[in-house]
Amino acid sequence: MSDIKYIQNLLGTKQLSCVELTRKYLNAIEKENKLLNAYVKITDQEALRTAEQVDDRISRGEKLMPLEGIPMSLKDNIVTKDIETTCCSRMLKGFVPIYDATVWDVLKKQNAVLLGKTNMDEFAMGSSCETSCFGGALNPHNTKHVAGGSSGGAASSVSGNIAVYGLGSDTGGSVRQPASFCGLVGMKPTYGAVSRYGLIAYASSLDQVGLIASDVEDAAIIYDSIALYDPKDATSRGAGTTSSDKLDKSIKGMRIGIAREYFDGIDGDIQKSIENAVKVYEDSGAEIVYFSLPQIKYVLPVYYIIACAEASSNLGRYDGIRYGYRTESYSDIDDMICRTRSEGFGEEVKKRIMLGTYVLSAGYYDAYYKKAQKLRGSIVKAFRDAFGLCDVMLAPTVPTTAFELNFTSRDPVETYLTDICTVSANIAGLPALSIPCGFDSKGLPVGMQLIGNSFEDYKVLNAAYQYEQQMKEKIYKKLERGVRI
Amino acid sequence: MVTGKDIVKIAKLAKLRVKDEETERLARDMSEIICFADTINNAVEDSEEEFDGIAGIVNAFHEDITVESFNRDDILKNREGGENGMFVIKKHFSNR
Numbered sequence: 012m013s014d015i016k017y018i019q020n021l022l023g024t025k026q027l028s029c030v031e032l033t034r035k036y037l038n039a040i041e042k043e044n045k046l047l048n049a050y051v052k053i054t055d056q057e058a059l060r061t062a063e064q065v066d067d068r069i070s071r072g073e074k075l076m077p078l079e080g081i082p083m084s085l086k087d088n089i090v091t092k093d094i095e096t097t098c099c100s101r102m103l104k105g106f107v108p109i110y111d112a113t114v115w116d117v118l119k120k121q122n123a124v125l126l127g128k129t130n131m132d133e134f135a136m137g138s139s140c141e142t143s144c145f146g147g148a149l150n151p152h153n154t155k156h157v158a159g160g161s162s163g164g165a166a167s168s169v170s171g172n173i174a175v176y177g178l179g180s181d182t183g184g185s186v187r188q189p190a191s192f193c194g195l196v197g198m199k200p201t202y203g204a205v206s207r208y209g210l211i212a213y214a215s216s217l218d219q220v221g222l223i224a225s226d227v228e229d230a231a232i233i234y235d236s237i238a239l240y241d242p243k244d245a246t247s248r249g250a251g252t253t254s255s256d257k258l259d260k261s262i263k264g265m266r267i268g269i270a271r272e273y274f275d276g277i278d279g280d281i282q283k284s285i286e287n288a289v290k291v292y293e294d295s296g297a298e299i300v301y302f303s304l305p306q307i308k309y310v311l312p313v314y315y316i317i318a319c320a321e322a323s324s325n326l327g328r329y330d331g332i333r334y335g336y337r338t339e340s341y342s343d344i345d346d347m348i349c350r351t352r353s354e355g356f357g358e359e360v361k362k363r364i365m366l367g368t369y370v371l372s373a374g375y376y377d378a379y380y381k382k383a384q385k386l387r388g389s390i391v392k393a394f395r396d397a398f399g400l401c402d403v404m405l406a407p408t409v410p411t412t413a414f415e416l417n418f419t420s421r422d423p424v425e426t427y428l429t430d431i432c433t434v435s436a437n438i439a440g441l442p443a444l445s446i447p448c449g450f451d452s453k454g455l456p457v458g459m460q461l462i463g464n465s466f467e468d469y470k471v472l473n474a475a476y477q478y479e480q481q482m483k484e485k486i487y488k489k490l491e492r493g494v495r496i
Numbered sequence: 497m498v499t500g501k502d503i504v505k506i507a508k509l510a511k512l513r514v515k516d517e518e519t520e521r522l523a524r525d526m527s528e529i530i531c532f533a534d535t536i537n538n539a540v541e542d543s544e545e546e547f548d549g550i551a552g553i554v555n556a557f558h559e560d561i562t563v564e565s566f567n568r569d570d571i572l573k574n575r576e577g578g579e580n581g582m583f584v585i586k587k588h589f590s591n592r
Binding site: 105106107109110202203216242245246248306308309311312313315316323327330332333334335341343344345347348349350352353356361362364365366368369370372378379382383384385386387388389391422423424427439440465 | 498502503506507509510511512513514522525526528529530532533534535536537539547548549550551552553556558566567570571573574575583585586
């Protein structure tokens with residue numbers, strides 16, 4: 012039984028009150044967060060207020076909504092009315108939004124119990140959570156390793172059993188990679204399936220709100236609640252169909268595609284775990300289809316050119332005038348803006364803004380940005396053609412398991428190369444999910460990725476669920492920390 | 497190859513201030529990243545067509561009706577020192 016359903020059963024049968032459950036989580040956070048640094052803000056008053064409302068509804072015999080009463084976390088780039096939202100940047104320390112993100116509004120209406128806002132790489136730019144102005148989040152499986160990024164705090168909170176699930180954001184793998192590192196299920200929906208209204212923008216054509224959960228059924232329940240059309244987001248379409256009612260469908264005859272290029276340069280332990288997973292699919296009656304997708308070698312430069320270009324535009328709003336950090340002494344408005352931005356942003360953010368400015372500037376626009384956009388079109392077409400050969404694609408999530416601490420001190424290109432397996436789903440706007448498929452020789456979780464065709468998120472969840480049902484005991488490790496229900 | 501002079505120019509465009517001692521290091525980092533980005537020049541384009549957007553939606557309009565906006569006092573909450581419903585900064589033009 013999924014964690015969400017198990018907890019709701021306890022609440023519904025009054026074996027545990029929501030207030031008792033919430034206090035357990037808050038006490039566990041107080042103990043574990045000192046080390047894990049998963050949360051940057053704990054919303055205990057809000058959580059207990061909501062828990063009381065849930066208990067009130069239960070006492071009146073009212074039926075629980077799908078995510079009602081479940082303690083959860085939100086990445087700190089999802090705006091929450093009257094609750095500080097910082098993107099883990101000095102630039103937004105003290106910023107209190109005056110509205111709720113749509114995804115939070117939807118969950119709030121279901122009485123989701125918000126435990127707190129989670130740690131992240133500054134403005135979602137990073138792969139280790141270490142660019143956060145609050146310091147990085149640690150991996151509960153081994154605290155000498157990072158939780159991943161940029162949604163490192165969300166993954167650390169769920170893996171450390173100090174949240175049942177978390178929402179994050181995924182622009183180039185920022186939900187899937189930390190999920191892989193922390194032994195969890197992490198999903199990036201199809202672009203447009205989930206509203207971006209209230210998600211603080213990094214790269215608007217690549218950003219999506221994603222989810223991190225302990226198993227696939229929980230992921231499907233959360234997905235069905237948040238994948239809705241939102242008129243406030245001009246790129247929103249909603250999911251079009253539900254997923255949790257399609258998990259049980261047999262995958263006999265399902266074509267699982269494997270693009271050879273995803274496997275270049277991956278760790279031996281990861282290769283082995285994925286080969287085992289392929290065998291499980293074969294034994295379940297799925298057909299494995301191998302092919303070549305040569306465009307994959309361009310996905311990383313295309314991603315970084317487009318993402319940084321969009322970021323340079325999106326982060327232009329941070330000028331110290333209307334909100335956020337403002338430098339203390341300045342001579343004129345131009346000086347104020349330059350000093351504010353230079354003091355308010357961290358090094359990685361400034362680097363990416365400058366890269367984006369460079370590729371958009373006169374003399375370089377055609378060679379970089381325009382060329383990258385054309386190549387993006389080719390990549391989208393290549394994936395569309397690939398889904399003529401298969402139903403879902405299978406690939407590693409990350410070429411390695413969780414990095415050791417101080418990952419960001421490496422050279423810039425080396426850190427960007429680790430995104431090779433995840434960025435293509437963002438470039439092509441496709442749904443992609445990471446699910447654990449084993450452990451490496453050090454006991455760190457290994458993740459594999461399932462990528463689906465546009466708006467076929469239900470197929471991705473179905474394929475993940477069927478694999479999980481056969482391998483549950485071998486791929487998940489519930490850690491002896493946090494709340495054990 | 498990105499030079500220190502390029503870094504100063506880009507920083508100005510991006511409204512960022514780069515210290516003199518940081519210029520060369522940034523130029524080296526950016527050169528590495530641009531060299532990596534240059535690999536796209538090896539790709540043969542499928543067509544001359546521009547990529548049209550990932551959302552697959554054209555003209556996402558809403559009804560042209562007046563709706564309530566945010567309260568001005570709420571909007572000003574995140575900036576101290578607002579006066580008469582406006583954001584306040586130092587004088588832009590000096591007295592001449």
